[in-house]
Amino acid sequence: MPDLLDVRFSVNSRENAYRRIQDEMFIRGLNPRAPSRYHVLDGFGAAVFEFVEEKPRAAGEVVAHARKLKGDGGAELEADVLDFLYHMVRLGLFNSPDRDLILDKLSPRPAPGGEPPAADGEAEAFDACNYMYGRAYELMLPFKVDIEVTYACNLRCRHCYAAHEPPKHLATSEVVSLLDQLAELGCLELVFTGGEMFLRPDMLDLIAHARRLNFAVTLLTNATLITPDIASGLAELMPEHVSASIYGGRPETHDAFTGVEGSLERTVTGARLCAERGLRVLNTYVLTNENCHERHLVRRLMADNGLDYKSTVLLFPRTDMDPSPMDYRLTDEQLREVMLDGSFTPIRTRCNSGRSRFRVAPDGTVHPCELMRLTLGSLRRLDFRTILETSTLLKDLRQKDFNNPPECAECEKWRNCPRCSGVAFLETGDPMRRWPEGCRIATIYASIPEPQRPRRR
Ligand SMILES: C[S@@+](CC[C@H](N)C(=O)[O-])C[C@H]1O[C@@H](n2cnc3c(N)ncnc32)[C@H](O)[C@@H]1O
Ligand code: SF4
Ligand code: SF4
Numbered sequence: 001m002p003d004l005l006d007v008r009f010s011v012n013s014r015e016n017a018y019r020r021i022q023d024e025m026f027i028r029g030l031n032p033r034a035p036s037r038y039h040v041l042d043g044f045g046a047a048v049f050e051f052v053e054e055k056p057r058a059a060g061e062v063v064a065h066a067r068k069l070k071g072d073g074g075a076e077l078e079a080d081v082l083d084f085l086y087h088m089v090r091l092g093l094f095n096s097p098d099r100d101l102i103l104d105k106l107s108p109r110p111a112p113g114g115e116p117p118a119a120d121g122e123a124e125a126f127d128a129c130n131y132m133y134g135r136a137y138e139l140m141l142p143f144k145v146d147i148e149v150t151y152a153c154n155l156r157c158r159h160c161y162a163a164h165e166p167p168k169h170l171a172t173s174e175v176v177s178l179l180d181q182l183a184e185l186g187c188l189e190l191v192f193t194g195g196e197m198f199l200r201p202d203m204l205d206l207i208a209h210a211r212r213l214n215f216a217v218t219l220l221t222n223a224t225l226i227t228p229d230i231a232s233g234l235a236e237l238m239p240e241h242v243s244a245s246i247y248g249g250r251p252e253t254h255d256a257f258t259g260v261e262g263s264l265e266r267t268v269t270g271a272r273l274c275a276e277r278g279l280r281v282l283n284t285y286v287l288t289n290e291n292c293h294e295r296h297l298v299r300r301l302m303a304d305n306g307l308d309y310k311s312t313v314l315l316f317p318r319t320d321m322d323p324s325p326m327d328y329r330l331t332d333e334q335l336r337e338v339m340l341d342g343s344f345t346p347i348r349t350r351c352n353s354g355r356s357r358f359r360v361a362p363d364g365t366v367h368p369c370e371l372m373r374l375t376l377g378s379l380r381r382l383d384f385r386t387i388l389e390t391s392t393l394l395k396d397l398r399q400k401d402f403n404n405p406p407e408c409a410e411c412e413k414w415r416n417c418p419r420c421s422g423v424a425f426l427e428t429g430d431p432m433r434r435w436p437e438g439c440r441i442a443t444i445y446a447s448i449p450e451p452q453r454p455r456r457r
Contacts (some may be wrong), residue, residue, distance in 0.1 A: 005060035005262045007098045009085055011053045014238060015092055017216035018049075019188040021141065025049050025190055026132045027093060028216040030238045032280040034092040038128035044069065050092065059085055068203065115273055130448075132188075136356035137378040140398070142388065143356040149175065149206070150195040151362050155222050156259035157247065159288070159325035161318040162195050169362035172202045174379065176209055178360065183213040190219045190242070195362065198225035216240040223270030224263055231270070235277035242274045245284045246309065255288065272305045276437045283309040287338055288328035294341055311343045313441070314418065317426045319373045329437070335444045342454035346418045346441050349447055351402040353422055354394055368397055371422025372431060384447020407434040413442035 011018075013381060015031040025046035027039040041049055044066075051065050059082060066081045083436035088094035089102050096102055098396065134203075136143030150169040151162050170178065182190070190210055197203050200219060210217050217237075223244035234242065244267050247257040254264035275281040285298050295311075300311045313330050317323045338344045354368030354376075361367065366387050377387035377392050388394065402421040408414060411434075417436040419430040428435070445453075 004102075005058065005063065007059050007096055008056050009052050009059065009062065009089070009094045009096050010056035011049065012093055012095045013053075014433060016214075017188060017211075017240070018214050019186060020050070021132075021139070021186055021188075024135075026135075026195065028188060030057045030094060030240055030280075031092055031215060034184060036091060036128075037061065038132060039091065039093065040126075041117060041132055043065070048081070048084065049088075049093075063344070068449060077327050079190070088260060103390040104157070110128065115244050116326055117294055125247075133350070133352070133356070136186070137350065137352055139186075142182060142358050142384065144189040144191070144352065145182055145187050145357070146179070146191040146193055146358065146359040148193050148195065148362045149197045149200055153194060153196040153222075154199065154260065155196070155263055156258055157245075158259070159286070159315055159328050161316065161325065163319065164195070168380070169200075170360075172205065172363050174364065175206050175393075178364075178379060178384065179206075179210050179213055179215070183215065183337075185388070188216055189218070190215045191220060196225065196416060197221055198230065202220060204230065204237070206228070207234070207237050211237045217251065218243065220244075221270075222258075222263070222267055224260075224266035226270030226273055228273055230272035231277050231279075234274060235279055239279065241280040241282050242271070243282050243284055244271045245286050246298055247286055247288065247293035247300075248291035249301050253294055257288070257291070268301065268305050268307070271307055281307055283307055284309040285309050285343075286310050286315070287313045287343065288315070289330050289332075289334060290328065292330055292334050292338060292343075295341065313338065313344050314420075314423070315436060316371060316420075316423045319371075319426075321426055323427070326437075332440070336443065336448065339445055339448060340452060340454070345362050345418045345454065346445050348415060348419070349415065351389070351421045353402060354397045368394070371420065372397075372425050374425075397431075402431060405432045405434065407432070411442075413439070413446050416445045417442035 001115045014027065018027050021045035022445050023046060025041040027041070040389040047069055048062060050065060051062065061083065063078050066077055070077060085094065085101055088130060089096050089099055138365065145422050151165055153162065153164055163359060192207065197219065205258065209215055217239040219242045221242065221244055246254060246267065248254040248302050251264045255261050269282055271281050283302065289398045298309070311353070313335065315325045315329050357369050359367045359370050360379065366376045366379060366384065368376065374393060376391040408419065411417070417438045418441060419435045423437065424433050424435040425431040427437070
């Protein structure tokens with residue numbers, strides 16, 4: 001049995017995404033079976049993490065390094081470091097060939113909220129997810145970036161905002177360079193979307209590059225092109241999750257909406273291939289006035305295939321402001337029904353557009369977000385950092401507080417309004433206006449007596 005100080009540790013980069021943000025380390029757990037998905041290490045924990053990231057280390061080496069960092073640190077330091085290592089292994093952030101020994105031998109300290117304790121102090125219960133997003137917002141880092149890798153698509157969904165123009169997307173080397181820049185700038189979360197990404201023959205290579213740079217990668221795909229080989233390749237790369245949209249519980253309904261016969265079956269098969277390989281798959285059921293009566297069928301279809309799903313009722317204009325997708329919005333009565341049966345609950349989320357969230361269109365145009373298609377610059381002419389630092393439009397947008405628009409200041413329905421500044425922009429031309437669809441949704445929700453409202457999940 002090895003001495004505890006000889007036990008070796010390495011960073012589990014396969015199952016975690018991480019980024020150094022100033023003196024802290026922000027970590028996203030990617031393994032769906034891991035005990036916790038968000039972690040923040042303080043300055044000391046981050047320094048130890050980086051020491052172990054350089055190459056696998058024995059616990060004794062980590063203790064010696066910790067002594068250097070602390071200027072000795074006294075008799076308790078060794079026990080503190082071992083406790084830290086214990087939690088890192090328990091939470092799946094570090095690997096060790098002697099995992100069982102460690103879990104058995106090291107004395108666990110409580111780690112509230114699933115957080116490893118700061119090696120030099122008390123563990124504090126705090127919401128790591130909220131903290132990360134809050135910090136990124138304050139620091140105005142491009143923390144989460146959506147990259148539309150192409151607008152080409154093999155489906156023709158009736159509501160789709162993406163312009164299916166001939167592909168003029170960024171080349172492999174341009175996307176690789178973008179990923180390198182984003183890692184430098186403190187981006188942790190990448191969303192690859194489209195169009196349909198798996199029309200690009202280099203897609204797995206791009207995801208592999210992103211994972212080598214320790215990004216948490218989400219994939220929005222229609223999943224119809226996911227073969228067993230692609231699903232196995234994805235399982236190796238461990239994206240944060242894969243999402244595919246469903247537009248009805250029967251092929252007649254879904255396929256009529258996507259314009260392609262057989263697409264429901266292919267989407268469900270692609271999603272199932274991923275789920276069977278242990279990936280987190282979260283399908284989105286886009287509720288429309290044509291498919292919302294099929295909720296029970298969608299529920300059964302997903303359950304029969306071992307798939308999780310969430311529903312949304314949010315439909316917005318196309319990026320050129322063409323309002324036709326709004327024709328599929330639920331009627332007031334349908335909205336009430338889906339709220340009553342728990343298929344949709346309006347919630348407020350913080351708007352990070354242009355502060356800590358950005359979107360890159362296939363041709364390299366940088367926008368503040370998915371919906372606010374204002375042009376901040378082009379990656380074909382400037383790098384991402386220069387766009388952030390020199391765009392006068394971005395400077396102006398950052399003067400506005402999208403989370404506190406004056407028109408909504410007195411509104412009693414604020415808490416249950418899914419207001420989005422991006423859609424407000426698409427529908428009214430001004431991101432600071434009230435959003436009429438948000439008002440409609442929040443009003444219908446408010447009309448449901450409290451006891452009849454399904455409990456929030
Ligand atoms: C544009 S698609 C691209 C990724 C992939 N092709 C897919 O279908 O998931 C990303 C998501 O945007 C949604 N979407 C497209 N147009 C929309 C619109 N006008 N309003 C709301 N969601 C829309 C799709 O339903 C899908 O969930
Ligand atoms: S599959 Fe995605 S990109 Fe393609 S048409 Fe449908 S929503 Fe648009
Ligand atoms: S968009 Fe409408 S419902 Fe939502 S907070 Fe503003 S005024 Fe209230």
